[in-house]
Amino acid sequence: xxxxxxxxxxxxETELISSAYxxxxxxxxxxxxxxxRNLYHIFKFIDNSEITDKSQYSSLVRAQLSNFELVILxxxxxxxxxxxxxxxxxxxxxxxxxxxxxxxxxxxxxxxYYESLKNR
Numbered sequence: 001x002x003x004x005x006x007x008x009x010x011x012x013e014t015e016l017i018s019s020a021y022x023x024x025x026x027x028x029x030x031x032x033x034x035x036x037r038n039l040y041h042i043f044k045f046i047d048n049s050e051i052t053d054k055s056q057y058s059s060l061v062r063a064q065l066s067n068f069e070l071v072i073l074x075x076x077x078x079x080x081x082x083x084x085x086x087x088x089x090x091x092x093x094x095x096x097x098x099x100x101x102x103x104x105x106x107x108x109x110x111x112x113y114y115e116s117l118k119n120r
Contacts, residue, residue, distance in 0.1 A: 018079040025081060036076060036086070043089040058093035070099040 025032055039061075046057045065073070076082035077090050090096060 014078060017075060021075045021079045021081070025079075032072070032076075036073075036082065039073075040082075040086045040089070043086075043093060043095070047089060047092070055093065058095070062093070062095050062097065065095070065098075067098075067100045067103055070096055071103050074099060074104065 042061055043058060046054050046061070049057075051057065073082070073086075073090065074096055077087045077096075082090075
């Protein structure tokens, strides 16, 4: 992250995260794109279904996610890749509830954004 900060000194923290994530996404687009589309559609299906206890089903899906997956999902939600469609579902179903915040790239700077996602 420091390399990106040095390359783009006038960028905000969100712009830096977006730039770093875009580079990661471009490199691993085949796997990441497929993965996030599937995960998004699972939560969208739960959200659009007529079941009464949606949190029970979303918890089952959330329990399958490793901390690494949660971290990548966290950064995905900050960027244009996941902000518009997936972020509302991330907030609604508290998908990032069990993330280990110590594994964020910059815990000190990113904790505030994490707290806003977690507590909605």
